[in-house]
Amino acid sequence: MDILLSSLAAGLLIGMVLAIVALGLTIIFGVMDIVNFAHGEFLMIGMYTGLLTAQSTGMDPLFTLPVAAIVGFLLGVLCYFGFIKFLLRGPMIAQLLGTFGLMLFLRNLALLIFGSEDRAVHHGILVGKSFDIGMGIILPATKLAAAGLSVVAFWGIWLLMNRTKIGKALTATALNAQGARYMGIPTERMNALAWGIGVGSVTVAGALIVNFWSVNPFIGLLFTMIAFAIVALGGFGSVPGAFFAGIVVGMITEIPGFWDFFTYTFNLEWMANVPMTSLKYMWVYLAYFLIMVFRPRGLFGWKQ
Amino acid sequence: MPLLEIHHITKDFGGLRANDDISFSLEKEELVGLIGPNGAGKTTLFNCISGLYPLTSGQIFFDGEDITELKAHEVARRGMARTFQVYVASGNLTVKENIMVGCFMNTRSRFQAGDHAKEILKDLRLKDLSEYLVSELPGAAQKRVAMATALGTNPKLLLLDEVAAGLNPREIEEIMITIKHIHNELGVTVVLIEHVMELVMKVSDRVVVLDSGQKISDGKPMTIAKDPRVIKAYLGERYVKEHAEELG
Amino acid sequence: METIKSAFDFSDFPRIDLIIAGAVLIFLLTFPLFPLSSFAMVTMIQFLMFSLYGMGWNTIGGYGGQVDLGKAQYVGIGAYTTSVMLIRWDIPFWISMPIGVCFAVGWSFIIGYPLFRLKGHYFAIATIATSLVLKDLFESWNFVGAAMGLEISPIKYNPPDFLRLIFKDDIYYYYILLWFFLVGILYINWFRKSQLGFQLRSIKDNEDVARSLGINVRWSKVKTYAIATAFVSVVGSFHACYIKNIEPEDTMSLTISIMIALMAMLGGAGSLWGPIIGAGVLIPLKSYLKEWLGATAGLVGIDLVIYALIIMIISAFEPRGIWGIVEKVRRRKRN
Numbered sequence: 041m042d043i044l045l046s047s048l049a050a051g052l053l054i055g056m057v058l059a060i061v062a063l064g065l066t067i068i069f070g071v072m073d074i075v076n077f078a079h080g081e082f083l084m085i086g087m088y089t090g091l092l093t094a095q096s097t098g099m100d101p102l103f104t105l106p107v108a109a110i111v112g113f114l115l116g117v118l119c120y121f122g123f124i125k126f127l128l129r130g131p132m133i134a135q136l137l138g139t140f141g142l143m144l145f146l147r148n149l150a151l152l153i154f155g156s157e158d159r160a161v162h163h164g165i166l167v168g169k170s171f172d173i174g175m176g177i178i179l180p181a182t183k184l185a186a187a188g189l190s191v192v193a194f195w196g197i198w199l200l201m202n203r204t205k206i207g208k209a210l211t212a213t214a215l216n217a218q219g220a221r222y223m224g225i226p227t228e229r230m231n232a233l234a235w236g237i238g239v240g241s242v243t244v245a246g247a248l249i250v251n252f253w254s255v256n257p258f259i260g261l262l263f264t265m266i267a268f269a270i271v272a273l274g275g276f277g278s279v280p281g282a283f284f285a286g287i288v289v290g291m292i293t294e295i296p297g298f299w300d301f302f303t304y305t306f307n308l309e310w311m312a313n314v315p316m317t318s319l320k321y322m323w324v325y326l327a328y329f330l331i332m333v334f335r336p337r338g339l340f341g342w343k344q
Numbered sequence: 345m346p347l348l349e350i351h352h353i354t355k356d357f358g359g360l361r362a363n364d365d366i367s368f369s370l371e372k373e374e375l376v377g378l379i380g381p382n383g384a385g386k387t388t389l390f391n392c393i394s395g396l397y398p399l400t401s402g403q404i405f406f407d408g409e410d411i412t413e414l415k416a417h418e419v420a421r422r423g424m425a426r427t428f429q430v431y432v433a434s435g436n437l438t439v440k441e442n443i444m445v446g447c448f449m450n451t452r453s454r455f456q457a458g459d460h461a462k463e464i465l466k467d468l469r470l471k472d473l474s475e476y477l478v479s480e481l482p483g484a485a486q487k488r489v490a491m492a493t494a495l496g497t498n499p500k501l502l503l504l505d506e507v508a509a510g511l512n513p514r515e516i517e518e519i520m521i522t523i524k525h526i527h528n529e530l531g532v533t534v535v536l537i538e539h540v541m542e543l544v545m546k547v548s549d550r551v552v553v554l555d556s557g558q559k560i561s562d563g564k565p566m567t568i569a570k571d572p573r574v575i576k577a578y579l580g581e582r583y584v585k586e587h588a589e590e591l592g
Numbered sequence: 593m594e595t596i597k598s599a600f601d602f603s604d605f606p607r608i609d610l611i612i613a614g615a616v617l618i619f620l621l622t623f624p625l626f627p628l629s630s631f632a633m634v635t636m637i638q639f640l641m642f643s644l645y646g647m648g649w650n651t652i653g654g655y656g657g658q659v660d661l662g663k664a665q666y667v668g669i670g671a672y673t674t675s676v677m678l679i680r681w682d683i684p685f686w687i688s689m690p691i692g693v694c695f696a697v698g699w700s701f702i703i704g705y706p707l708f709r710l711k712g713h714y715f716a717i718a719t720i721a722t723s724l725v726l727k728d729l730f731e732s733w734n735f736v737g738a739a740m741g742l743e744i745s746p747i748k749y750n751p752p753d754f755l756r757l758i759f760k761d762d763i764y765y766y767y768i769l770l771w772f773f774l775v776g777i778l779y780i781n782w783f784r785k786s787q788l789g790f791q792l793r794s795i796k797d798n799e800d801v802a803r804s805l806g807i808n809v810r811w812s813k814v815k816t817y818a819i820a821t822a823f824v825s826v827v828g829s830f831h832a833c834y835i836k837n838i839e840p841e842d843t844m845s846l847t848i849s850i851m852i853a854l855m856a857m858l859g860g861a862g863s864l865w866g867p868i869i870g871a872g873v874l875i876p877l878k879s880y881l882k883e884w885l886g887a888t889a890g891l892v893g894i895d896l897v898i899y900a901l902i903i904m905i906i907s908a909f910e911p912r913g914i915w916g917i918v919e920k921v922r923r924r925k926r927n
Contacts, residue, residue, distance in 0.1 A: 075713040126908035133659045134911030136716055137857055140850050141903030148896040261846060265724065268717050315732045322728035325721040332718045333706040396800060416803035426804050434797045436862065445794040449806035452787045454598060480927070497806055 042177075043304065047297025049177045055290020056187040060245045061263055062270035062282045063197060064238035070214040070277030071234035074128065077139040079267050080260030081146035082239045086112060086246020087255040088150065091159055102185060104247050112243025116235035124235065125228070143260065150257035160254035182251035189248060193241060194283050200237075201279060210234060214277060242267075262321060266293075269328035275337055292323050345408055347372045347501060347533050348393070353402035355385075355392050362388040364557040366402075370501070375527045375534045377544035377565070380554035381577055386537045387429055389554070390503050394426050395419035407500065421449065425499035427490040429506045429537075433479040439489050440465060440474040446496025461496060467530075468492045468522060484515040488522060495526065501533045502526065508540040516543055523547055545569070553577065599782035606922075613865070620770060624763045631883070633762045637834065639875045640769045641827050646855030646867025647776050648823025652816045653853060654861030655789055657796030658708070662719030663852045665726040666821045668844035669696040670828025672730070675742045675838055684755035689829040696825035697818045704814040720846060727844040741839025744832070757833035765834050772826065780864055783819070792816055796862075824852070858906055860915025869914050877902070 065079050086108045093104040119142070127138040169181040201207040212220040213230040221227050246255075253259075270289045274281025296316040348370040355363040362385045370376055378386050391397040393404055395416035403412045411419055425446075434442055440461050447457040447464075465471045468488055473481060478489055487507045494502055504523070508516050520543055526532050527547070538544040544551065545565045553561040553568055555577035561568045568574050576584045602610055623636060645663070653660050673692030677683035703722050710718050731739045749758045759765055783789045791812045794802040799809050832838050842848075851874075859870025881895035910917060 073713075075717065123904060123908060130907065130911035132712055132716075133653070133657075133853070133857055133861065134907040136659055136661065136713070137850070137854060138904055138907030141900045141907060144896055144900035145904060148894070148900060152894055152897060265721070268721075272714075272717075318732045319728055322725050325724045325728070329703075329718050329721045329725070332714055332721075333709055336710065336714060394804060396803065415808075416800070417806050417808045420804050420806040428798075428801060428804070431801065432798060436793055436797055441790065441793070445790050445802075445807075446805050448787045448790050453594060454785050454787070455594070457787075457790075477923070480923070493805065 043297060043301040046177045047294045047301065048291070049179060050297065051291035051294035052287060053179065053183045053187045053290070054293060055287035056190045056283075057183070057245065057249060057286075058266055058270060058290050058293075059283045059286020060190040060193050060248075061242055062267040062274070062286055063194065063279065064240070064242035064245075065267045066271045066274065066277055066279065066282045067197075067210075067241070068234050068238035069271065071210060072128065072213075072217070072231050074124065074135055075139065075268075076142075076238075077136065077264060078142040078146055078260075079242060080262065080264030081143050081150075082112065082115065082242045082260075083246040083249070083263045084150060084255060084257065084260045085115065085146065086243030087250040087253075087259075088154060088159075088246075089243060090247030090250045091161060091255060094161065102251070105189070105244050108243045108247035109240050112240035113236040115243070116237070116239030117232050119239065120232040120235040125231070128231075143264070147257050147260055154257060156256055156258075158254040158256045161251050180252060186248040186251065190245075193244065194279070197237070197241065198279055206233070265328075266321070266324055269324045269331075272328050272331050272336075289324055289327070292327055293320055295323050296320055346370055346405075347374075347407055348535075349405040350393065351403045351405075353389065353392055353404070354400045355388055355397060356400045361557050363392060366554070366557075366559045368552055368559065368562055370533060370535065372500075373527070373531055373533055374549050375523075375536065375547055377548035377551040378535055378537045378554065379539070379541075379544055379551060380560075383556075384554040384577075385557040386554055387505055390426060390505055390535075390537065393419075394424060394503060420497060423498070423500035424503070425494035425497045425501070426503035427487070427494055427505055427507060429509070431486075431490060433481070433486050433489075435477055435479040438475050438477055439470055439481070439492075442478050442489055443470075443492045443496050446493040449497045457496075464492050464495055467525070468495075484511050484518070487511075487519065491522065491526070495530070495532075499532060501535070503535050503537075505537045506539065507536075508538060508543050511540075516540060519543070520547060595782060598785055599778040601785075602781060609865070620773075624766055630762065631879070633766065635876055635879045637762060637766055637769060638879070639871050640766070640773045641831065642851065642855050642871040642875055643868045644769075644773060644776050644827045645824055645852040646859070646871055647780050648820040648827075649852050650780070650820075650856045650861060650863075650867050651783060651792070651823075652813065652820045654856050654863070654866065655784060655796065656792040656813060656816050657862075658813060658817075659712075659716045659853065660719045660817070660820065661716050661846070661849050661853055662721075662723035663820065663824050664844045664846065664848040665723040666696045666700065666824040667828035667831065667848060668726065668730060668840065669699060670825030671832040671838045671843050672736050672742070673825075674829040674832045675744060676736060678744060678756060678833075679742060682756075685757040685829065685833055686755065689826060692829045693822050693825045696821045696828075700818045700821040701814065704817045705810075708810050708813045708817070720849065723844065723849055724846065727840045730840040730844060737839070739839065739841070741837065741842070742832075744836040746836060757830070758836075765830075769830060772830070776823065777864070777868075784864060788812060788815060793862075854903065856913075857911070858903075858913050860913035860918075863915045863919075866913055866915045873914070 061083055065076060068074065068076055089108045089111050090104040093099060093107045123142065127135045171179045171181065171184065173179065201211055209220070209225045210230055210233060212223065212225055213227055217227050220230070266289060270282055270285045273288060274285030299314070299316045346369040350369070351367050353363050353366045354361065366389060378389070380386055388397065392399055395411065395414050395418065399412060403410060405411065406419070406422055406424060409422065411422060437445070443461040443464055444457045447460040451457055465474050468491070470488060470492055473485060478486060481489065491504065491507065508519050511519060523534065523536070524547060527534050536544060536548065548565055550563065551565050551568050552559060553574050560573045560577060561571045572584070624633065649660065649663055652658050670689070670692040673695055674685060674688040677688035677691070707715065707718055707722070730736055736742060744758070746758050746760070749756055751758045751760045752764055753759070757768070791802065791807045794805060794807060795809050795812060802809055828843065831843065855870035855874060856867040857870065858874060859868065860866030878895070878899055881898055906913070
């Protein structure tokens with residue numbers, strides 16, 4: 041029973057964090073229909089940003105978030121005006137390969153600058169601490185904080201999109217770019233803004249995650265695929281969709297835990313021999329495939 | 345036996361009823377015009393008949409066979425071809441290649457398809473343009489290419505969707521000659537969605553009028569032109585009331 | 593037979609193209625006879641391999657316009673089938689390779705049918721997902737060596753072994769691959785003029801119009817996907833015999849899938865010469881960048897940085913690839 045509960049809790053926590061990783065992707069896609077392969081690389085950049093800011097200034101890692109947010113926002117806007125803008129004019133294959141090129145570029149630039157070893161956060165108020173709430177559930181403080189901040193971020197973005205003028209302009213561009221333009225909403229600026237917010241939110245996610253996940257230049261792809269799965273499940277372009285889908289995907293990554301639970305409950309030896317842990321992410325990819333084929337709209341999607 | 349019979353076709357899109365209980369039939373070698381104000385449901389009707397849209401209710405019989413449940417490519421293979429109103433011209437295929445796609449429906453041989461395409465190119469006076477990319481041509485020529493491609497499938501019935509839209513009078517004259525040729529010399533039954541009235545009225549044996557999803561008139565061109573319901577559909581109720589005397 | 597005639601018929605190309613192609617052909621045929629470094633030979637073999645990968649991809653991705661970014665899984669199926677069959681049961685390449693194709697094509701039908709419900713980005717990402725699923729499976733499957741992969745030790749056999757495709761000298765591999773390469777070109781030449789080829793090009797333009805011309809869009813796509821898969825699987829089998837050491841990370845990674853698509857896109861997707869030109873530019877570029885720059889201490893990764901920049905620039909400014917530029921210039925001159 042303990043395993044089940046702790047897996048559920050772990051899944052919930054990591055799910056909320058993964059949700060915010062996916063948030064940026066869904067915003068960018070919602071506003072301009074471009075699939076960003078480099079999404080995970082921005083996460084990686086956020087992780088390095090958080091790590092290095094904390095190390096060089098002695099700040100607690102959690103306080104590096106604003107730095108990561110600003111770096112991310114600027115980076116996103118820069119990417120848009122420097123590259124993405126031109127990609128949008130071309131056929132889809134060029135867009136896909138273009139963002140893939142961006143991914144390769146960022147990944148290898150990071151390799152060049154940082155080297156390939158893992159780096160992790162070692163000092164911080166919350167590092168290494170956890171809460172034991174009984175029933176075998178242990179919640180690491182860093183993950184808990186990350187999940188909490190994720191909820192705050194989602195709420196903030198939701199408010200931005202629905203209650204502010206600029207957010208509504210973004211939504212309008214997402215729904216119908218040409219129509220929005222006729223209304224006087226500058227599409228170029230909206231696109232750039234979407235990129236700014238999109239990349240900014242994922243770099244913040246990175247700065248959060250680096251507190252409990254070590255970083256190296258190669259982790260981007262995994263998170264990109266996870267983000268795709270979340271966005272597909274929640275519905276391309278849907279902010280609340282990303283949140284709930286994130287939790288579901290978080291649960292999927294905890295399948296090894298659930299599997300262990302069932303193994304012990306039913307006492308079947310063959311179950312113990314299945315290398316579930318290394319197949320952990322395969323379930324995410326499989327889920328993505330099945331969702332896309334059988335319910336492409338996802339949970340809340342309106343863009344098809 | 346009529347070539348095409350549509351019985352009580354209804355097509356809903358969510359809450360919007362685009363085609364409402366439409367029925368009519370078509371004999372072989374007729375040339376029928378399908379007119380009506382914008383939004384009347386004409387293109388939707390074409391899409392239903394040609395199998396692109398599933399019907400909400402109703403039945404379609406083509407050459408005696410019930411084709412209601414068939415998919416678009418299966419309908420095409422039974423001998424029904426069509427053109428499209430909004431059509432992004434190919435930047436990938438030349439005029440000849442485009443027409444060959446149509447010809448390939450009935451053969452696997454590239455040589456047969458090529459020869460057939462050559463005939464059609466000559467027939468529709470497109471031979472000089474055969475090596476141009478379709479996207480390089482002016483609008484009027486593109487429409488002729490679309491018609492030529494549809495002809496490549498050797499259709500019994502050809503649905504033309506606004507082939508005269510945006511053309512100047514000389515081009516309209518040319519298109520009219522082409523349509524008449526297809527109908528008279530090639531013996532193809534034609535249904536024509538059109539807004540250009542001179543064209544429709546001049547070539548059609550019969551005209552069907554749609555308004556707000558319903559069929560409101562069906563008869564010879566001169567007859568329906570005087571039909572008060574048709575006049576009202578185009579001019580609006582108020583105008584008709586105000587000009588009741590002139591309209592007689 | 594008409595098919596054969598069509599495969600050898602290059603008459604719709606302007607004479608200059610055929611002259612250049614002829615010259616390249618002569619170069620390829622005589623290349624190994626010149627004194628050259630083993631590095632150059634390896635690069636040429638890679639060029640031929642990726643040309644073939646690209647040609648296969650081009651059928652569904654170029655002519656068909658369906659961007660498939662998951663071809664690596666079929667490289668894996670081909671490579672592993674040949675390796676396992678050789679290592680465990682001593683089955684020669686010429687039998688294991690067709691069997692690999694059967695497995696690959698079979699798998700392609702299974703996932704192809706549902707896959708082609710999707711279009712555009714969604715399709716592309718779904719292809720990635722399926723490839724990663726298979727890769728992860730292989731990485732956990734002990735029968736195929738899991739993450740460590742499989743190794744063919746040439747000492748066990750007596751090279752030159754034409755049945756099992758085990759050689760000590762690259763020159764044998766080169767000529768056998770060259771033969772495949774030529775067959776591939778003939779096949780694609782037939783394909784682009786065939787009924788299926790035309791159907792795909794119509795589908796790429798506008799699917800509804802294609803349907804109205806009697807084309808069963810979904811089925812045409814699935815068939816072509818299977819053809820592309822067959823190409824990739826054959827080369828995968830060859831790869832296993834050549835490299836003799838395969839693991840999922842090498843043969844089935846996303847990078848491989850993307851490289852395959854890239855060859856065709858850079859050279860000109862949807863044209864016969866495109867993938868070959870693309871491979872001809874990218875493979876030597878990648879190899880030499882790695883040699884010159886990557887080898888410099890402390891600059892690991894810079895070759896890929898430059899490589900990535902090139903990809904980005906082409907995608908942004910000339911997405912129709914090199915052949916696209918050629919055709920554009922020709923049209924302009926003609927009009």
